[in-house]
Amino acid sequence: MKKYLVIGNPIEHSLSPLLHNYWMKKYCLSGSIYEKRKIEEKDLENVVKEIKDDKIIGVNVTVPFKRLIIPFLDKLDSTAMKTESVNTLFKVKNKVIGYNTDREGFAQSMRDLFPELNDSMIPAMQGKNIFILGAGGVTSSIIDALQHEGAKIFLSNRTKKKAEELKKKYGEVEILDWGKRPSTCDIVINTTSIGLTKDEKINIDFSDCSGDKHKLFYDLIYNPKETSFLKEARLRGNNTMNGQRMFLNQAICAFNLWTNVTPEVDDEVIKLLDK
Ligand code: ATR
Numbered sequence: 625m626k627k628y629l630v631i632g633n634p635i636e637h638s639l640s641p642l643l644h645n646y647w648m649k650k651y652c653l654s655g656s657i658y659e660k661r662k663i664e665e666k667d668l669e670n671v672v673k674e675i676k677d678d679k680i681i682g683v684n685v686t687v688p689f690k691r692l693i694i695p696f697l698d699k700l701d702s703t704a705m706k707t708e709s710v711n712t713l714f715k716v717k718n719k720v721i722g723y724n725t726d727r728e729g730f731a732q733s734m735r736d737l738f739p740e741l742n743d744s745m746i747p748a749m750q751g752k753n754i755f756i757l758g759a760g761g762v763t764s765s766i767i768d769a770l771q772h773e774g775a776k777i778f779l780s781n782r783t784k785k786k787a788e789e790l791k792k793k794y795g796e797v798e799i800l801d802w803g804k805r806p807s808t809c810d811i812v813i814n815t816t817s818i819g820l821t822k823d824e825k826i827n828i829d830f831s832d833c834s835g836d837k838h839k840l841f842y843d844l845i846y847n848p849k850e851t852s853f854l855k856e857a858r859l860r861g862n863n864t865m866n867g868q869r870m871f872l873n874q875a876i877c878a879f880n881l882w883t884n885v886t887p888e889v890d891d892e893v894i895k896l897l898d899k
Contacts, residue, residue, distance in 0.1 A: 628682045631685055690710055817845075
């Protein structure tokens with residue numbers, strides 16, 4: 625049996641097993657199974673050892689281990705190195721490599737939403753004010769994808785020091801105290817874990833955006849499908865998107881790395897995730 629895993633804490637919300645097991649069945653990888661495992665930081669080293677020993681073939685990494693896993697790995701791909709964020713593990717030539725498929729998953733989600741962008745996001749992002757909430761393990765992937773697009777990026781995190789570290793790396797990012805917001809924003813992206821637990825709220829007032837369907841509120845969380853952040857935006861009449869597209873796109877890249885198959889997002893996949 626070839627075993628795959630998603631590791632995190634919390635992990636209950638992860639739909640990765642549902643998705644990958646569906647694809648494994650569809651593409652006749654019947655000797656494969658994908659499970660979720662709730663771990664503590666002290667368990668990271670052992671997960672990497674299990675990959676080295678071929679007990680596990682591939683791993684997805686989620687909250688809050690995307691950065692913490694790095695010291696235990698033999699090598700990083702170029703995106704993981706730049707963003708210092710890893711969401712996929714795989715052994716190649718006896719080395720456990722950390723990959724970042726979040727950045728491409730996010731970039732592709734923007735292309736999915738704005739089909740006119742094709743390979744470039746520039747026409748839509750140029751001159752836009754983008755407000756990013758959070759500075760956790762996934763945030764660097766989002767900034768990295770947006771940075772070259774001519775957008776003005778504002779960043780706010782409860783722990784300001786983490787936002788300042790990202791600014792050191794990415795330069796042209798304006799930091800705001802937690803609870804504050806830029807006077808105008810075209811796109812607001814929630815990269816925090818607020819909302820994973822139902823009814824958790826982000827206390828920032830966006831009421832002046834009411835009725836503007838050109839403003840996009842994007843929550844990287846995909847389960848629950850509609851966080852309070854997105855519900856409030858929908859009720860205000862704004863454009864909203866949850867993390868499902870990014871989730872699917874990063875999963876396609878990970879599945880392809882592990883199996884060499886590029887899986888399809890068919891109606892059945894959407895039905896599974898929408899249950
Ligand atoms: P991941 O590695 O997946 O990004 P993480 O590093 O734990 O997970 O990041 C979680 C993010 O959500 C952080 O930006 C965190 O803010 P802090 O850096 O201040 O911890 C943010 N977050 C989580 N719970 C929060 C809360 N109740 N209020 C404000 N921010 C919160």
